[in-house]
Amino acid sequence: MPIYEYRCNDCGKEFELMQKLSDGDARECIYCSGKVEKLISQSSFHLKGGGWHADGYSKGKREGDSKPDKCQGAKKPECAGCPSSGGES
Secondary structure (H helix, E strand, O other): OOOOOEEEEOOOEOOOOEOOOOOOOOEEHHHOOEEEEEEEEOOOOOOOOOOHHHHOOOOOOOOOOOOOOOOOOOOOOOOOOOOOOOOOO
C-alpha cells in the first residue's frame, strides 16, 4: 500500500498515512482535526538504466539467436531440427 504525506493547514504539522489506492484522500489532521492538503513528494522507487527497449527485448531477434540460413541435415545428421536427408546414412 502506498504512503501519502499530508500537511495540516491549521497546526502546520506534516504526517504520513498508509492508504489503499481505492481510499479517498484524508480530510482531517490526526493531531488537531484541522483541514489537510496532500503533499507531492519524491518517490523512493527509481527506474535506472536503459530499460527493456534499449536492452534489445523489443527486437524480434537478439544477436546470437540466429539460425543457419540453409539446412545442413545432409552434412550433419545429428541436427534435430532438420528434416531427414532422404534416407542417406
